[in-house]
Amino acid sequence: MHTQETDQAIAQAFVAARRSGEGLATYPGPAPTTLADAYRIQDAAISIDGRAVAGWKVGRINAPLDAELGANRLAGPIFVDAVADDGATMPVFPAGFVAGEAEWLLHVAPGFAGPVPADDAATKAVIDEVRIGIEIASSPYPGINADGPCVTVSDYGNNAGLVLGAPVAGWADLDLCAISIATTIDGAVVGEATAATMLDGPYGAVRFLLANLISRGIDVSGGLWVSSGAVTGVHQAVVGQSVIASFGDLGSVSCTLAPAQPR
Numbered sequence: 001m002h003t004q005e006t007d008q009a010i011a012q013a014f015v016a017a018r019r020s021g022e023g024l025a026t027y028p029g030p031a032p033t034t035l036a037d038a039y040r041i042q043d044a045a046i047s048i049d050g051r052a053v054a055g056w057k058v059g060r061i062n063a064p065l066d067a068e069l070g071a072n073r074l075a076g077p078i079f080v081d082a083v084a085d086d087g088a089t090m091p092v093f094p095a096g097f098v099a100g101e102a103e104w105l106l107h108v109a110p111g112f113a114g115p116v117p118a119d120d121a122a123t124k125a126v127i128d129e130v131r132i133g134i135e136i137a138s139s140p141y142p143g144i145n146a147d148g149p150c151v152t153v154s155d156y157g158n159n160a161g162l163v164l165g166a167p168v169a170g171w172a173d174l175d176l177c178a179i180s181i182a183t184t185i186d187g188a189v190v191g192e193a194t195a196a197t198m199l200d201g202p203y204g205a206v207r208f209l210l211a212n213l214i215s216r217g218i219d220v221s222g223g224l225w226v227s228s229g230a231v232t233g234v235h236q237a238v239v240g241q242s243v244i245a246s247f248g249d250l251g252s253v254s255c256t257l258a259p260a261q262p263r
């Protein structure tokens with residue numbers, strides 16, 4: 001059973017492991033089995049952590065768990081100090097889980113005051129920038145994804161950073177779901193797809209996120225990045241490897257994975 005004490009203890013253990021750069025061989029407490037419990041742990045960890053949040057990752061919850069849990073996406077914070085530019089070296093947890101994901105990055109403009117937009121046109125109206133990017137998925141706990149979405153949510157949705165690629169000129173007139181994207185790790189193509197496979201697409205991810213954050217009482221008025229979900233897959237990788245996400249004529253964005261250092 002989850003109590004405030006167990007939530008705090010789990011959150012504390014994840015924050016401490018992330019600060020140390022070390023792994024967590026086992027889940028640090030009773031694993032959450034509902035999204036409500038999982039987001040309470042995430043909220044507690046954000047509060048203990050104390051770093052400013054620059055944006056949020058959105059990930060997919062696949063069938064049949066989407067029906068069981070009552071949501072087909074999940075969210076986790078991306079901290080300001082984990083946002084980097086194209087070509088960056090990105091810290092990850094070598095004893096835990098490590099992956100790179102090609103993603104559309106959408107920025108919700110400062111001043112958003114709700115309500116959550118109802119369709120893509122209304123969603124575009126609250127966005128002031130779109131970029132190509134890479135989400136770094138990494139957690140000190142190796143079972144972070146294998147143990148299911150509630151465990152994923154409980155440790156920041158398995159996020160460890162965001163690589164900001166080039167701004168997309170004329171994004172509002174482009175069909176983001178029509179652009180072929182490829183992910184390459186150490187020179188080998190590990191996935192190719194478009195965002196057409198992703199539920200209601202990148203703008204739908206923004207709507208999900210705004211509704212999720214508002215329901216949790218989180219301020220969404222200051223401007224925030226949305227890393228809208230893995231297009232070509234969640235590609236596991238190891239320290240030292242390079243990840244390149246290619247977005248056709250829009251160009252590519254890359255990073256290299258390095259071990260997290262104590263902070």
Ligand SMILES: C=C/C=C(\O)C(=O)O
Pocket residue numbers: 058059060061101137145152157158228229230231234
């Ligand atoms: C559990 C993580 C999943 C993602 O990051 C995703 O679907 O984008």
